Amino acid sequence: MKNIDGHEDVSLGNVKVQLLDTIQDSSLL
DSSP: OOOHHHHHHHHHHHHHHHHHHHHHHHHHH
């Protein structure tokens, strides 16, 4: 269970980073 929770946390963190990158790209446009 700990491993699954850890993977979920990491995936959520990656999604947040991707969203931030997308926002920065859109702001540049």
